[in-house]
Amino acid sequence: TRQVYTFGGGVKHDDPRAKDKVITGGKGSNLAEMAGIGLPVPPGFTITTEECVKYLAEGGDFSDALRADVVEALTHIEKTVGKSFGDAADPLLVSVRSGARVSMPGMMDTVLNLGLNDETVEGLAKVSGDDRFAWDSYRRFIQMYSDVVLGLDHGRFEEALEIVKEDNGFMNDVELSADDWRGIVTQYKAIVSEELGKPFPQDVHEQLWGAIRAVFDSWDSDRAKVYRRLNDIPGDWGTAVNVQAMVFGNMGETSATGVAFTRDPATGDKAYYGEYLVNAQGEDVVAGIRTPQYLTKAAREASGATAPSMEEAMPKAYGELAAVFELLEKHYADMQDIEFTVQQGKLWMLQTRSGKRTAKAALKMAVEMVGEGLIDEATAIKRVDPMALDQLLHPTLDPEAPRDILAKGLPASPGAASGQIVLDADTAEKRNELGEAVILVRVETSPEDIHGMHAAKGILTARGGMTSHAAVVARGMGRPCVSGASGVSIDMKTRTLRIGYRELKEGDVITLDGATGEIMAGEVPTIEPELAGDFGTLMEWADKHRRMKVRANAETPTDCKMARQFGAEGVGLCRTEHMFFDAGRISAVRQMILAEDEAGRRAALEKLLPEQRADFHAIFDVMAGLPVTIRLLDPPLHEFLPQGEAEFVELSEAIGIGVDTLQRRAGELHELNPMLGHRGCRLGITFPEIYEMQARAIFEAACDVAEASGDAPVPEVMIPLVATRKELAILKKVVDETATAVFAEKGRTLEYIVGTMIELPRAALMAGDIAQEARFFSFGTNDLTQTTLGVSRDDAGRFLSPYVEKGIYPRDPFVSLDVEGVGQLVELGAERGRTTRPDLKLGICGEHGGDPASIAFCEKVGLDYVSASPYRVPIARLAAAQAAL
Ligand code: ADP
Ligand code: MG
Ligand code: MG
Secondary structure, three states: OOOEEEEOOOOOOOOHHHHOHHHHHHHHHHHHHHHHOOOOOOOEEEEOHHHHHHHHHOOOOOOHHHHHHHHHHHHHHHHHHOOEEOOOOOEEOEEEEEEEOOOOEOEOOOEEEEOOOOOHHHHHHHHHOOHHHHHHHHHHHHHHHHHHOOOOOOHHHHHHHHHHHHHHOOOOHHHOOHHHHHHHHHHHHHHHHHHHOOOOOOOHHHHHHHHHHHHHHHOOOHHHHHHHHHOOOOOOOOEEEEEEEOOOOOOOOOOEEEEEEOOOOOOOOOOOEEEEEEOOOOOHHHHOOOOOEEOOHHHHHHHOOOOOOHHHHOHHHHHHHHHHHHHHHHHHOOOEEEEEEEEOOEEEEEEEEEOOOOHHHHHHHHHHHHHOOOOOHHHHHHHOOHHHHHHHHOOEEOOOOOOOEEEEOEEEEOOEEEEEEEOOHHHHHHHHHOOOOEEEEEOOOOHHHHHHHHHOOEEEEOOOOOOOHHHHHHHHHOOOEEEOOOOEEEEOOOOEEEEOOEEEEOOOEEEEEOOOOEEEEOOOOEEOOOOOHHHHHHHHHHHHHOOOEEEEEOOOHHHHHHHHHOOOOOEEEEEOHHHHOOOOOHHHHHHHHHOOOHHHHHHHHHHHHHHHHHHHHHHHHHOOOOEEEEEOOOOOHHHHOOOHHHHHHHHHHHHOOOHHHHHHHHHHHOOOOHHHOOOOHHHHHHOHHHHHHHHHHHHHHHHHHHHHHOOOOEEEEEEOOOOOHHHHHHHHHHHHHHHHHHHHHHOOOOOOEEEEEEOOHHHHHOHHHHOOOOOEEEEOHHHHHHHHHOOOOOOHHHOHHHHHHOOOOOOOOOOOOOOOOHHHHHHHHHHHHHHHOOOOEEEEOOHHHHOHHHHHHHHHOOOOEEEEOHHHHHHHHHHHHHHHO
16 A cells, blocks of 8 residues: 555546545645646645554654655656756755644644755746745745744744844835845854754755654644644544645735635635735735735625735636635535635645534535535534534623723634633633633734633634634634734733723733624623524424434423423423522421421421422423423432521521531431432432422422413423332332322323433343333433442542543543443443333433433434433434434
């Protein structure tokens, strides 16, 4: 098998590996693909990711075979272009680019103009007839190579350039002449010699191998590792290396470089979107050195900018570009993110990939592309990341609320966020860990800031366009971002900043509106999201394609209403203990707990009954016609006890029992290990009157609602923490007898079922037996994870993240189900339960019910429904559809 693949120059590949992202990386495979469909791609070659993995495993050695293949591939470029690498008269220049399977900030930055040295620069000047261009290219190369490959700090190079500009009164790089650049090259080389103790490498082959080595090594850089951890990217993928003939956007006014999206990545609008810079190279557009110009006339006019758009300034090249956009969208059937260069009027394609997009844009594009016949419904469903819906389900700024606008930047990533200003990524991370909402404010961001961007609620940059690093990363992460806000200036020494005319300091609160680019003082109130439109359409498709039902974990009428709005088809978990904490009834609850005997408990429960009945009544009203699973009391009783002297005194006055007695009773309830103590069904076994009261409240409320509306709810009474069939049998009898009594009193019967949570390993193992008594199982995977792993959920914070970092668990098992381990118990429990009772209803109600990966597992083992918190219901609906497809 080959480890080096050439592209461009009419190469035809039979080997599918050439276009396989896994082998040639995202960038390399798409370059091969574009060249293959006849687009203008400068010729080049790709060294495979496998070669990178091998290189790293072998401790940083290139094999002879690789060296030979690279030399041969280089000949392919030389032949196609008609220039030779290192030729002093007419040199071939190349770029060296990294490219992993997925695009990954943190990997090595691209090196451009490689192949220049003191001799070839003269040749380049002669053949191009443009001294300035040649020396501009050489100084770019020295700086990039020194920074990226030799590991020198770019600060000194920038400083040297700044001084020359200041001395000459230049504002822009374009004002420097050939001689100015020549002088800068001399200075740059001196800096390298000084810092490195040896001169800048003049041998072009040494340059090339140095750059290839740097790409491979960058796979194991700290930046790359952080990014991989945050994005669940395995460490053994490796990166490919792309070596490609240079084309030049810096050859005067008819040359340019740009980036573009075939549709608007922020809104999803079907309009070309992008930026370009005349007489510039490579990353100039994203680096924010000069303000880029718009691609289209319409965008320029809408923004009020005067600098001509590419459509106006270079109509011919723009026309070619527009044709390429159409072709690529059809070819990939997706929105593309494109990098291009125009060299003296001729268009060259340098990259294409599926464009990152906001959740809103992803939705809109998916729905519209179905309308255009570009994709089908199933593809549309699969194309939207369920977790990204989160962005849409959360509030946006209230348009009615007053806004104290400080300044405006570019609307780089939508959504709204308020928080304290922080000026660097480490501070952002620290404050976030303390639970503070922060906004990261930077001149511009780089891959080193990723952890801070992740920790921040929003990102604000003074420089950079809509395609800057900050903008792209923020959109990917779903963080609101305002970029290129020139009204922001930061003084890192005093840690203060000026936004517009206002002086602010780190810690001051601001609000960002990523949809308008506005930066506001203080916190601005928000409003609820819009659930119709594209969102509604995609959800409808998802509902059509999914098998599992989606319910909500909800225990208040407000939560239930929200859950219904989000499309919940019932309540999968109504936790009754939350109702016990209510201010109006906690003293009755405490009286019940602290009572010395059954009579005392019954007296207190008597007071709670009407309250609890009212709770269920309100919930049944909202959930009319839908199933509601109500879990009887679960937590250890001591959780409800008074905290501190004052609360005991208050309770003593309320119920007329002495403080001493109360405190003694409370002491008796103390447990060493309450999560494995007197809780769950064990409460029902010891104090059946508690469950009896709850069952009575449920059935009375259900009868009342049926009476009033005719639309009877279907209560599903759930017994928690069952380990044995006997426990369930005893408690089921309590519930059934109560039901019979209530139905007799009310003169009507209602449908209801009794079931259990499966949240102990024994229960999963004995599921066949337990199913004799249970009409349904709900896998309580929070406790099941806790008890199977022997890891306390409440204490795991201290040690679980190193566990995940070391790959002991691939993800936090309380967030994403440990399919390998805990999953076995779920699968086995489901199987054994169904063997006993084929129509056993199966669901899941842990946090995992809202996690797409866990939902996929639930589909696989054939559960009937998942239950998630209300905000996660749409995520679960989409994830369930994706799992079914
Ligand atoms: P990244 O992965 O960070 O986008 P790239 O490898 O795509 O890095 O390179 C960044 C930019 O460098 C490209 O968008 C393009 O403008 C420029 N570039 C890369 N290779 C070439 C080339 N062969 N000729 C001209 N410009 C190039
Ligand atoms: Mg690129
Ligand atoms: Mg539990």
